[in-house]
Amino acid sequence: MKLEMICTGEEVLAGQIVDTNAAWLGNQLMDNGFEMHRRTTVGDRLTDLVDVFQERSTFADIILVNGGLGPTADDLSAQAMADAMGVELEENLAWRETLVLWAKERNVELNPKNLKQALLPKGAIVVDNPVGTACGFRVKLNRSWFFFTPGVPHEYKKMVIEQFIPFVKSQTNLQTKVEVTKLLSLGIGESDMAGRLEKLTWPEGITLGYRSYMPYLELKLIARDVSKEEQDKAILQATKVLGDGIVARNKGTLAAEIHELLTQREKTLTIAESLTGGEICSQLVAFSGSSHYLKHAIVAYCNEAKVALLDVSEQTILDQSEVSLACVAQMAAGAACTYSKVAESDFSIATSGIAGPAGGTVDNPVGTVVIAVKTGDQVVCQKIKFSAKRSRNHIRDLTTAIAFDMLRRAILGLSPIADYSYIERIESMVYSMKECRDLVTK
Incomplete structure (x- = not known):
C-alpha cells in the first residue's frame, strides 16, 4: 500500500516555518508498521493544489493532506479538492451545528469566515476535529483516498492518532509488517558507524537507517516481515560492533x-x-x-x-x-x-x-x-x-x-x-x- 503526504502552505514552502508535522507523521506510520512513500509540499495557490491532487491521485492509495482548512482566504484545500473532483462545495449541516455550539459556548458571533469551515466537497465524509473548529474530511479520487486534516499541530496529531491511523489499518489486510528498533549513539561519527556496520551480513529483510541530530546519531534497524529472533540477532550484532557508543534503545535522548x-x-x-x-x-x-x-x-x-x-x-x-x-x-x-x-x-x-x-x-x-x-x-x-x-x-x-x-x-x-x-x-x-x-x- 502506497502512503503519501501533501503539506500545504506558503510559509512551509518558503521555509518560514519548519514542517514538523511531516516528520512526526513519518514516525507515527513507522511505529504502526507503515511506511510513507512520498511527501509533497505545495503553496496556497488553487491551481497548484488542484494539479497536485489530480496527479498524486493516480499513484497513491492513501494521501494525508495537511493544512488549508481554516477560515481565511488562503485556506483553499476544500475548494481545491472539489475542483479536482469536478464537484461543488456544499455545507455540512452537522459541522455547521458544531460551529454554532462552539460560538454559543464562547459567547461569540459566527461570521461567514467561520462558516466557511463547514463547506466540504460534495460527498465528503467528515473527520471529526475534537479540539478545533476546522473539521477534517476524506474523499476518494481515482485510486486514492484523500484524508484532510488541519495544520495546527495539536489538532492534527490528535486526529492522526485517533482517526487517520485506524483508517489506514482498516484499508488493508496485506500490509508488510514493519518494525523499527532505534539505537541511540553518542561519540560515533556517521561515516565511522556506517563503516563498521555496512560490511557485516544482516538478516534478510533488515535495512539500516541513520539520523544525525547533534549530539546524537541514531541507528534505525528497519525490519520488514522479519521474525523476532532475527531482529534480536541484528540488534545484538549492532550493539556488539558499536560498543559503548550505544547509549539507549528506542529513546530520543x-x-x-x-x-x-x-x-x-x-x-x-x-x-x-x-x-x-x-x-x-x-x-x-x-x-x-x-x-x-x-x-x-x-x-x-x-x-x-x-x-x-x-x-x-x-x-x-x-x-x-x-x-x-x-x-x-x-x-x-x-x-x-x-x-x-x-x-x-x-x-x-x-x-x-x-x-x-x-x-x-x-x-x-x-x-x-x-x-x-x-x-x-x-x-x-x-x-x-x-x-x-x-x-x-x-x-x-x-x-x-x-x-x-x-x-x-x-x-x-x-x-x-x-x-x-x-x-x-x-x-x-x-x-x-x-x-x-x-x-x-x-
Missing part, C-alpha cells in the same frame, strides 16, 4: 533514558552546573514525574557561587582553576550533600569548562570540559577536550550528553567513563566523598 532509570529504580539525583548553565536540569524537568528523583539543581556559574553554594575550596580554584578534576569533584560532592545534612542523594553530576569562543588558557584551551558523577561513596571525574572549532552551543550540548551517559552508566553499575571515538579524554580521577570534604577544609 539520554535525558529520557535517565528519567526512566531513576524512576524505575527509585534513586535520587542532585545537579551542579557551571558550563552547561542549567541544561541538564532543564532536560530532565521536561518529563512529568521528575520531582520524584530530582532533589535540586544549582547553577554555580561564577567561582564565588561554587565556593558559597557547593563548598568548593577556594584554594582548589586558586591552585588548579575551576576547570579541574578536583573542582568538579567537589561540586558533585557539595551538590549531593547540600539538600540534606542527613542523607546524601544517590547520585549527583557536575560540569565545568570553557565553551568559548573566548576564555581559553594555555592549560585549558577552549573546548576543555570537566565532568563528575557521584555514585555511592565515590566521585568519578574526567577531563575531556573538544575541538575549538565546535560552536559554544555544540560544546555545551555534548557536555550535557556525556554527563548524562556517565550517570546512566553509574546507575547501571558500569564504569562511568566510556570510550567515544571522536572525543579526546585528557585525564580522569576517582575521589572518595571523604577526600572531597577534606579538600574543602584544607
Whole structure:
C-alpha cells in the first residue's frame, strides 16, 4: 500500500516555518508498521493544489493532506479538492451545528469566515476535529483516498492518532509488517558507524537507517516481515560492533533514558552546573514525574557561587582553576550533600569548562570540559577536550550528553567513563566523598 503526504502552505514552502508535522507523521506510520512513500509540499495557490491532487491521485492509495482548512482566504484545500473532483462545495449541516455550539459556548458571533469551515466537497465524509473548529474530511479520487486534516499541530496529531491511523489499518489486510528498533549513539561519527556496520551480513529483510541530530546519531534497524529472533540477532550484532557508543534503545535522548532509570529504580539525583548553565536540569524537568528523583539543581556559574553554594575550596580554584578534576569533584560532592545534612542523594553530576569562543588558557584551551558523577561513596571525574572549532552551543550540548551517559552508566553499575571515538579524554580521577570534604577544609 502506497502512503503519501501533501503539506500545504506558503510559509512551509518558503521555509518560514519548519514542517514538523511531516516528520512526526513519518514516525507515527513507522511505529504502526507503515511506511510513507512520498511527501509533497505545495503553496496556497488553487491551481497548484488542484494539479497536485489530480496527479498524486493516480499513484497513491492513501494521501494525508495537511493544512488549508481554516477560515481565511488562503485556506483553499476544500475548494481545491472539489475542483479536482469536478464537484461543488456544499455545507455540512452537522459541522455547521458544531460551529454554532462552539460560538454559543464562547459567547461569540459566527461570521461567514467561520462558516466557511463547514463547506466540504460534495460527498465528503467528515473527520471529526475534537479540539478545533476546522473539521477534517476524506474523499476518494481515482485510486486514492484523500484524508484532510488541519495544520495546527495539536489538532492534527490528535486526529492522526485517533482517526487517520485506524483508517489506514482498516484499508488493508496485506500490509508488510514493519518494525523499527532505534539505537541511540553518542561519540560515533556517521561515516565511522556506517563503516563498521555496512560490511557485516544482516538478516534478510533488515535495512539500516541513520539520523544525525547533534549530539546524537541514531541507528534505525528497519525490519520488514522479519521474525523476532532475527531482529534480536541484528540488534545484538549492532550493539556488539558499536560498543559503548550505544547509549539507549528506542529513546530520543539520554535525558529520557535517565528519567526512566531513576524512576524505575527509585534513586535520587542532585545537579551542579557551571558550563552547561542549567541544561541538564532543564532536560530532565521536561518529563512529568521528575520531582520524584530530582532533589535540586544549582547553577554555580561564577567561582564565588561554587565556593558559597557547593563548598568548593577556594584554594582548589586558586591552585588548579575551576576547570579541574578536583573542582568538579567537589561540586558533585557539595551538590549531593547540600539538600540534606542527613542523607546524601544517590547520585549527583557536575560540569565545568570553557565553551568559548573566548576564555581559553594555555592549560585549558577552549573546548576543555570537566565532568563528575557521584555514585555511592565515590566521585568519578574526567577531563575531556573538544575541538575549538565546535560552536559554544555544540560544546555545551555534548557536555550535557556525556554527563548524562556517565550517570546512566553509574546507575547501571558500569564504569562511568566510556570510550567515544571522536572525543579526546585528557585525564580522569576517582575521589572518595571523604577526600572531597577534606579538600574543602584544607
